[in-house]
Amino acid sequence: MRYTRATADTFIQTNKQNLLTDYRLNYHLMSEFGWMNDPNGFVQYKGQYHLFYQHYPYKSVWGPMHWGHAVSRDLIAWEHMPVALAPDQAYDKDGCFSGSAIEKDGSLYLMYTGHIITGPDKDNDYIQKQNIAVSKDGVMFEKLADNPVIDNSQIPDGASQKDFRDPKVFERDGSYYVVLGSNDGKGNGQILLYRSSDLLHWTFVSVLAQSDGTLGDNWECPDLFVLGNRDVLLMSPQRVPAQGDNYKNLHSTTYMLGEFDALNGKFRYDACVPVDYGFDFYAPQTMQDDQGRRIMIGWMDMWETDMPTQQGHGWAGAMTLPRELVLQGDKVLFLPVKEVEGYRKNLYEMTDVALDGELLLDTEGDSYELLVRFYAGSSTEFGLKLRTGNEEETVLGYSVNDRLLTLNRDRSGIGPQGERRTSVDLADGKLTLRVFVDRCSVEVFIQGGEKVMTARIYPSKDSRGIQVYSQGASVIQSLQKWDIR
Template identity: 65%
Template sequence: MGEYGWINDPNGFVQYKGSYHLFYQHYPYLPQWGPMQWGHARSRDLIKWEYLPIALAPDESYDSGGCFSGSAVEKDGLLYLMYTGHVTTGPDTSNHYVQTQNLAVSEDGVRFVKHESNPVIGLRQIPEGASLKDFRDPKVFERNGRYYVVIGSNDGRGRGQILLYRSSDLKAWTYVGVMAKGGEELGDNWECPDFFSIGESDFLMFSPQRMPPQGRDYHNLHSTVYMRGRWDEESGVFHSEGYTPMDQGFDFYAPQSTLDDRGRRIVVGWMDMWESEMPTQNGHQWAGAMTLPREMVVEGGQVRFRPVEEIESYREREFALRDVELDGETVLETRGDSYELEAVFDVGDAGDAGSAERFGLKLRVGDGEETELSYSPREGVFSLDRSRSGVGPGGVRETAVPLRGGKLKLRAFVDRSSVEVFLQDGEKVMTARIYPGSGSLGIAAFSEGQCKLESLRKWDIR
């Protein structure tokens, strides 16, 4: 969470001079969205962060309405930030605006100076057929000695797209073309694009706005997907094999990735959703949080997301169970409001007489409150139910995930206002903000029918 005030999109996620830097959209004066600044935090291990001074604030003609999202890249030992300058052009601030791309540079990774040639990608460089106002969120990457930047956009007719530019020095940019474009099924505007490679596969990650629901997926106001495929560097076109949701929960948006010195592709997302109630705004004077950093890997051809291993060094006071037969609800002899939990359920053959119709865990239980994680073997569907999680928004999210040898493995991270659930070693992830009372600390396992809790381990997070 931010030190105070409002935060949203992660920006400028990078490893620089031995530390991880995470910038973020920030309005420090009130716990609500306002003219955006860039907050800044630094970490050695991705878990414990120190706050640094504001990196960017809207103080120039080209960013007077806010320093919107962008990215960071190291060049010649200097740290460059590329960001969107937002300028309102009329009384209707939701529709009257223009956006350009700008640079700021730092020698120490803390103090930044805006470049004298800003904007480095101006309004005249927006191609014909692209929106003249939605032109934002530059993500810079380097390939074969040249710099590229992907920028979120739309075609002005209700279809999202990503524009690609090329440069040799980060200052003079040439338009390459439309890198990717969607249909109505992929929303009407694409935000926060990111491009990277893992092994032999190229990935394009972005956040489509107002994407319509498709089966059990995409039921939030806005969504986040990745496309896997092949990028043609010369033409600039990304050839996609399809798209997949990044997270099947309630609160995950505008993620950004970085490649660290261990070769890991690490992703952090904003753990909230636009136009969703945020109870911390009233009385607590803050709003917005980031997810745990997740490593994105490809194993056996399948994409998985896993919390970075550094979180394991923050474990303490382990509680463990093995081979517990469930048929009903069992209250565990442990409690907590900030912990990691691993569980393996074994239902054997889901068609056996008496086998469980549904099983799972109840977290942050007390005073009529609970957050329920459940699985239906017959349907092959996992559910995250926050209808009774406390104050704030409720609802249920579901995702299909198959058992492995009749078993379900889940790993959950629970905090005072969040839960992140990793299923089957990261095949699926579900994230939600929850706002239970401080006394709702109980944990229970349950099964409707016969089921074995093969193992459960829980650690408090120090």
Template identity: 50%
Template sequence: MDMHNQQIEKANQEVNKLKEQVSNHEWNLQYHVMPQANWMNDPNGFSYYKGEYHLFYQHHPYDSKWGPMHWGHVKSKDLVRWEHLPIALAPSEDYDKDGCFSGSAIEKDGKLYLMYTGNVWIEGKLDEDLKQVQAIAVSEDGIHFEKIKENPVISEVPGGDINIFHFRDPKVWKHEGSYYCVLGSKTKSNTGQVLLYRSSNLIDWEFVSVMAKGKGNFGFMWECPDLFELEGKEVLVMSPQGVKPEGNDYHNLHQAGYVIGELNYQTGIFQYGPYYTLDHGFDFYAPQTMVDDKGRRILIAWMDMWESDMPTQEFGYSGAMTIPRIVSLKNSRLYMLPVPELAELREEETYYSDVKINGEQSFEGVYGDCLELNMEINVKEATTFGLKLRKDAATKQETILSFDKLDGLVTLDRTKAGVGPGGVRKAAISLDEIITLHIFIDKSSVEIFINEGERVMSARIYPTKEAQGITFFSDRLITITSLSKWNLKKAIK
């Protein structure tokens, strides 16, 4: 057995020791992708191959804290029921001995190619003395991967105003017969930027350009870039580090957002408009997209945040993915909605229509810790209204979603959500007479889709098992024109 397969075998054995304990823990999510044990961060290699969705992720199989990165791996036929597979990549070579960092996947000649960043720490300052290169691993079955002998396929940072240490997260795609990839980068003076490369065969790469560069409050490093076409426009999704808070925006440690524009494939220059946040909650980073056989652009992100308190770590696991979301372009903005396949998890519908609320009220059958809510509200004369989720009167736990019509703001408040990080996040929202809410609650998460995906807010929360109440509140009369609640079945073994 070669060194790579030895390392994978060893890592799988380590995960197996804890997976049963983790699967029975009260905060273990029921229908979100999580590691079977230990650490998870960025989604990687999100792709559709031989009739199945494949999702890889940054994984440290030896600890519930970040460490030498491997690639964990799950696959699904329907984006709902995911099967855990053996670890796909492990550090094993001189060029990736300290980590197989983030990257992407593409099919070529019936094989699945992973393109990833090999990381090596050099003695000295952790954030400066490192060597990052780009490498390829190939599989004929989508499960077992072999690192190619030509690695690293991009071994040096290009000349010019490009930081020589930070050079990572390749996202690869095909356009008019050539392969392209974008790489996260920064300038020598710490301004975030994205590099563009081109190849005819995925092995021999040429540097095309600094495709896009930040101006103003746009961070010191752009991680996990992803360029794709939607409705005739190019969209660049990325995760800028170091953006400073402005008003209600940018209060997470790092951001995840997008710009819309046009890429000139000849010059490699991307002309783009304003930067927008993708998810206005607490826990959303490193989103990656893919196109499936139905032509849908689907996005998954890491549903946690760097340097955030993660209470599950003491129980042997940390990190999760968002539910898969369909991305569309409307009104020159990206909208995100949950994939409709998730409806397959529904059971025991509770339904109400034309219910009037003035004050605070709960409904029989509308409670729980693993559920879906879908509702339409006529807000009429109300100026403030909303919901309290995962509520427990005895311990005063609650996660509050509230709308302020006068200020045009939606607020997600997890100050009393249980253990773990608290905090408040706010976002501007158009509040007409009718608003729609689509909410997914899992054992330690909540994802909220407002006005058909105009705004999305995601958060990890860690309440007690008893916190299952849901109440609605309003300062003046509102009408819930329709309210559906379903319990959701466990989807991931």
């Protein structure tokens, strides 16, 4: 098949009415039809937020990657635009892989990885090159005649000659830089740094950062930015061995708080911290908007896991709720963007409710926000049960003695099961959870954004109940629930 943007757009518009909608999300971005993974080119341009994404428009499975495209005024309601990129050139014929966006002289530049299969084993026989497409209106993009702008002859010795992808471009001190995901070919992920004066001609600077042997064999989707008075390196390491309750997924996302030395091309940091402690969060990208906020959005799925909507539903993959990053001391807080509050409807609330046992709330739903503050009291465990009914439930439980918050989806419906745990300290005996449920997703913001847990769930349509529970005496100091429409 010869892939073009026009062919993809025609196919989408012809087939999108055939989607099954039972698990389609209400306030998270999805593709109109087909497959979606990594967010790309997250940027604010001409008064709108633009988000591009890895997209195979023809089936609900991964295929030769295109760039889907959506725009928004408020980060919640998205309008789909024409497909931005299709794999239609020799340098990207097997996929327009992940990348980023930057504005220059009033035009929007997309920098992306062209994927080229070079032999019979598509999983091992490939090379990757970096390319640019430009638009004057943020909708129709033209690839440069001089692509690729960074080819594999510019890969330094000691770096993988295959895994060379996901450019994130930014400007610092009058120069353009790009960070690229890679590895050393010996089982250790690393980030490569390049510099340019014009976005077109690039020079290798250094290996910016690399694994010490404990953080995965390949690093993907790097992002380097300023937050407060610190530099942050965000990236997604592949196949990290589990470390206690952390890094339990096949692939992970972590951030490093440190200092970027642009002159010498080094990033000094002290520790790596997981970005999300749930099941389904990968390949995030950030941007700074005109309010000065650093906003992050990630892919709300995980490689090599069961995705029920692939079977006859016509779609797979979604984006997380956009999250604002706030520096507090030596850690980053993750907060849902404030714009979501504009979509709240039908407030339900209760205060100062003594709890010992289970209580079914006099409200229900499948797309809502829940803000609850527990006081542990003399309980040993307390928490929430979401999307209950038909012997289904998704459980958020806090063990007081173990100081562990658990997200369990063993009985969450037809999708993947399992449990994730993370350590959480009570604040004066209190736990605050802000939970966003949307048809087939749960996002849990813990203690004011100190941690987040994300999961896909696939319960029955009429499993809409909400319960609170406690083993021993606790108190619900306050609970507010809004439908999100």
